[in-house]
Amino acid sequence: xxxxxxxxxxxxxxxxxxxxxxxxxxxxxxxxxxxxxxxxxxxxxxxxxxxxxxxxxxxxxxxxxxxxxxxxxxxxxxxxxxxxxxxxxxxxxxxxxxxxxxxxxxxxxxxxxxxxxxxxxxxxxxxxxxxxxxxxxxxxxxxxxxxxxxxxxxxxxxxxxxxxxxxxxxxxxxxxxxxxxxxxxxxxxxxxxxxxxxxxxxxxxxxxxxxxxxxxxxxxxxxxxxxxxxxxxxxxxxxxxxxxxxxxxxxxxxxxxxxxxxxxxxxxxxxxxxxxxxxxxxxxxxxxxxxxxxxxxxxxxxxxxxxxxxxxxxxxxxxxxxxxxxxxxxxxxxxxxxxxxxxxxxxxxxxxxxxxxxxxxxxxxxxxxx
Amino acid sequence: xxxxxxxxxxxxxxxxxxxxxxxxxxxxxxxxxxxxxxxxxxxxxxxxxxxxxxxxxxxxxxxxxxxxxxxxxxxxxxxxxxxxxxxxxxxxxxxxxxxxxxxxxxxxxxxxxxxxxxxxxxxxxxxxxxxxxxxxxxxxxxxxxxxxxxxxxxxxxxxxxxxxxxxxxxxxxxxxxxxxxxxxxxxxxxxxxxxxxxxxxxxxxxxxxxxxxxxxxxxxxxxxxxxxxxxxxxxxxxxxxxxxxxxxxxxxxxxxxxxxxxxxxxxxxxxxxxxxxxxxxxxxxxxxxxxxxxxxxxxxxxxxxxxxxxxxxxxxxxxxxxxxxxxxxxxxxxxxxxxxxxx
Numbered sequence: 001x002x003x004x005x006x007x008x009x010x011x012x013x014x015x016x017x018x019x020x021x022x023x024x025x026x027x028x029x030x031x032x033x034x035x036x037x038x039x040x041x042x043x044x045x046x047x048x049x050x051x052x053x054x055x056x057x058x059x060x061x062x063x064x065x066x067x068x069x070x071x072x073x074x075x076x077x078x079x080x081x082x083x084x085x086x087x088x089x090x091x092x093x094x095x096x097x098x099x100x101x102x103x104x105x106x107x108x109x110x111x112x113x114x115x116x117x118x119x120x121x122x123x124x125x126x127x128x129x130x131x132x133x134x135x136x137x138x139x140x141x142x143x144x145x146x147x148x149x150x151x152x153x154x155x156x157x158x159x160x161x162x163x164x165x166x167x168x169x170x171x172x173x174x175x176x177x178x179x180x181x182x183x184x185x186x187x188x189x190x191x192x193x194x195x196x197x198x199x200x201x202x203x204x205x206x207x208x209x210x211x212x213x214x215x216x217x218x219x220x221x222x223x224x225x226x227x228x229x230x231x232x233x234x235x236x237x238x239x240x241x242x243x244x245x246x247x248x249x250x251x252x253x254x255x256x257x258x259x260x261x262x263x264x265x266x267x268x269x270x271x272x273x274x275x276x277x278x279x280x281x282x283x284x285x286x287x288x289x290x291x292x293x294x295x296x297x298x299x300x301x302x303x304x305x306x307x308x309x310x311x312x313x314x315x316x317x318x319x320x321x322x323x324x325x326x327x328x329x330x331x332x333x334x335x336x337x338x339x340x341x342x343x344x345x346x347x348x349x350x351x352x353x354x355x356x357x358x359x360x361x362x363x364x365x366x367x368x369x370x
Numbered sequence: 371x372x373x374x375x376x377x378x379x380x381x382x383x384x385x386x387x388x389x390x391x392x393x394x395x396x397x398x399x400x401x402x403x404x405x406x407x408x409x410x411x412x413x414x415x416x417x418x419x420x421x422x423x424x425x426x427x428x429x430x431x432x433x434x435x436x437x438x439x440x441x442x443x444x445x446x447x448x449x450x451x452x453x454x455x456x457x458x459x460x461x462x463x464x465x466x467x468x469x470x471x472x473x474x475x476x477x478x479x480x481x482x483x484x485x486x487x488x489x490x491x492x493x494x495x496x497x498x499x500x501x502x503x504x505x506x507x508x509x510x511x512x513x514x515x516x517x518x519x520x521x522x523x524x525x526x527x528x529x530x531x532x533x534x535x536x537x538x539x540x541x542x543x544x545x546x547x548x549x550x551x552x553x554x555x556x557x558x559x560x561x562x563x564x565x566x567x568x569x570x571x572x573x574x575x576x577x578x579x580x581x582x583x584x585x586x587x588x589x590x591x592x593x594x595x596x597x598x599x600x601x602x603x604x605x606x607x608x609x610x611x612x613x614x615x616x617x618x619x620x621x622x623x624x625x626x627x628x629x630x631x632x633x634x635x636x637x638x639x640x641x642x643x644x645x646x647x648x649x650x651x652x653x654x655x656x657x658x659x660x661x662x663x664x665x666x667x668x669x670x671x672x673x674x675x676x677x678x679x680x681x682x683x684x685x686x687x688x689x690x691x692x693x694x695x696x697x698x699x700x701x702x703x704x705x706x707x708x709x710x711x712x713x
Contacts, residue, residue: 004637008694045697107385222695338395348640359688359700 007221013049016226020233021051028236029055030229031178031321032190033171035062035349036220042358044222054233057185057321058354060174060274061192063139063167064091064347066319068273071167072097074302075136076105078165081300085111085128087121088136089143091347096340118143118150118164125154125162134296137164141195144168144285145259148266151291163296166286169272171195172203173283178320179211186321188232190218190225193247198263200255201243212241219247266291275343276316315342318351325352326360333362393602393647394704417614418537419460419598422530429532431466433457434525442485442519444563446574447556449522450493452649455577456600457526458500462584463596463652465534471497472525474508478517486520493522500579502526538614540594545683546658547619550583550651550668551576552627552676553604557646558635569638573631576650576673583674584652586667591660598652602704605644607653608689609703618686621701624694627676645704655683 006012032038038058041047047056060066076097079086086102093102093112106112111131115121118135125133137147147164154162171192178186191204196217204215214235218228228246235242245251265288272284287295313330317323325331325344335341337353344350348357389396406415413421420433437453453473461468473493477486497504559575562568580598587593595615599607604626612619628636628643636643650673656664661679668674681692689701 004633010695013695043699044693044695045699046695048697049695103387103389104385107387338399357702359702 007223012223013226016230017049019230023233023237024051024053027053028187029185030188030232031057031059031186033059033061033192038351039349039354040220041225042354046222046225058351059321060319062347062349064095065343065350066169066274067138067167068275070306075165076100077304078134078300079105079110079112084132086134087113087115087124090114092136092138095343095346118147122150122154125159129161133162135164138167140169140171141199144263148262151266151294155291163294163299165296168285170283173280175207177280181320188214188236190228191215193217193219193251196251198256198259200253204243208241208243214241215243217245217247217251276319313342315344318344325355326363331362393606419463422464429530430527431461431464431530432527433460437522440518441563445559447577448489448492450489451496451577453522453524454493454496455579457524458502459580459598461526461528462581463598464530465536466528466530468502468526468528470527471502471504472506473504474523476517476521477511478519479511479514481519536595538595538611541615541617541655541683543683543685545655546661547680548654548664549680550674550677552629553648553651554628554632554643554646556649558632571631571635576648578650578673580652583668583671587664590667591664592657593654595655596652599648601647603645603647605701606703612689618684619689620684621681622692625678625680627678
């Protein structure tokens with residue numbers, strides 16, 4: 001398949017892995033930011049091709065995983081209203097709230113629909129004027145433009161039965177949180193290629209400058225990731241800390257001006273809680289004042305009590321890159337995709353789910369075949 | 371931890387979730403924990419595509435299947451085509467000669483009669499092609515909203531010729547694992563017409579009778595087990611075979627045939643073609659020495675032109691996939707519905 005198979009070429013992969021082996025002279029700990037990158041790395045077994053000196057830790061770049069329990073509970077509460085349709089991206093449906101998840105709300109009679117675009121949710125609102133239609137606007141900067149567009153379209157049409165439950169998060173504040181967290185080991189980042197396709201990377205320049213860590217904006221296929229690692233390790237070995245772009249076929253320094261404009265028109269930054277991590281300043285988006293009437297959180301105020309995040313798993317440490325999923329004592333035993341204890345086990349982009357889907361087991365488990 | 375009560379099939383107050391029908395671990399739990407203990411049937415416990423029972427000294431394969439596909443019509447087939455081929459293929463997987471079918475129709479009030487005519491016409495034509503006769507049936511109508519257009523349940527029987535013994539218990543170390551055609555086409559064809567996700571893709575459902583392919587295969591190869599890779603796709607079937615045989619199955623991922631448009635659609639939607647449903651593809655476990663003859667026999671048929679050797683049966687447990695980069699990883703059952711990813 002054009003534009004795909006060439007990024008899976010085993011000979012090129014071997015060459016890049018050999019190049020890494022020839023370059024690296026000391027241990028480095030690097031983080032891939034995106035869940036999609038984690039998924040490819042683990043699914044294709046790329047981490048097993050790397051020289052021992054390079055340790056990969058997995059970043060928080062899974063929007064499903066970082067959506068806080070209180071927001072999930074709010075969505076579940078809204079979905080349970082008899083006059084309301086909740087539209088969501090598919091992988092939010094399995095995420096456990098305090099007592100329930102959206103799949104079970106649907107099984108119990110709630111009107112929960114999977115949509116593939118927020119504009120589909122707007123269409124549901126047009127088609128069912130007698131029902132409230134709420135779109136669960138989750139995601140990083142990648143989903144923000146389409147979600148903003150849905151808000152703008154609904155506002156322009158005066159669709160009074162449409163609203164959005166916003167749980168948008170931003171990548172750069174999370175990277176800063178990782179770098180400033182006690183015991184941080186991350187020395188360089190494979191940056192989020194799709195987020196940078198939308199936003200560009202000017203926001204990342206203060207991070208490379210301020211913290212002295214290199215960032216390589218990176219794609220999502222095996223060869224992308226290996227090439228990104230070569231560029232990153234080159235910088236680390238040479239003592240450089242710059243932003244470089246591996247994902248040249250998609251990302252530009254300025255990003256996508258049209259997309260950025262619609263995001264800036266509809267959303268503004270706000271403090272936001274991340275599941276397992278806590279509140280990060282300026283790490284989320286909320287609707288700007290002219291669009292605030294479409295805020296589902298205000299239209300349907302939370303009735304249930306605020307629930308604290310249970311300290312049952314090491315999700316926070318996994319999301320901060322301070323532990324690997326297979327180091328968790330619950331991984332694959334008490335915590336599986338069917339019975340997740342923490343959000344990273346839920347979405348296929350979550351580090352724990354990626355490890356589980358790839359058949360990894362707890363470190364030291366004798367069931368591992370060589 | 372009780373705050374994270376999760377969808378387990380038998381926990382108190384639990385409800386049926388869509389994932390219980392996905393063919394993954396939730397389905398397996400439902401079958402093993404709810405159905406099997408209550409029916410206590412040796413034939414059912416084998417969990418083969420069809421049961422093989424003895425009637426007056428004759429071995430008969432007997433199977434049933436419900437068809438609820440939405441939409442009713444999709445590129446390459448419709449629910450009627452599936453309802454015939456699905457049951458015919460379950461019989462074929464036991465090496466049986468499918469002979470007779472029953473069909474029960476559950477119709478929703480308000481269903482267009484022209485749609486029903488079209489479905490029944492295609493059932494009749496498909497049965498003709500597969501060489502089976504529909505000999506008994508039933509029709510029920512339910513109130514609008516109580517069904518989604520129409521559901522069809524078919525059952526089928528056929529005689530298993532002497533000397534044919536197929537089943538996962540016959541799988542052994544050193545056997546070869548072959549797939550009869552490209553995987554994922556049916557699931558992608560259906561998805562391409564599903565409300566909310568319509569996309570233009572040049573993919574048709576692979577639904578077809580597998581009887582001619584199986585006949586040709588059994589003529590030239592010493593076959594130990596056949597399994598059609600329907601719900602849950604190739605990966606699920608391989609996991610089930612490894613589990614039921616007590617052996618390991620080692621597969622080379624690059625050898626798995628996938629049509630280009632299917633690969634593209636899956637890459638776009640975040641789906642893994644290994645887990646996407648098929649309606650005209652089966653896995654065969656056979657003697658390694660017969661692989662060349664088996665592939666030649668399968669490739670002589672239009673539906674088998676992409677037949678490929680996937681790997682082999684080894685000692686140990688589970689399914690192990692060698693990726694394009696040459697790294698091996700275990701392949702697992704899916705835990706629920708395959709949900710398109712968020713970004």
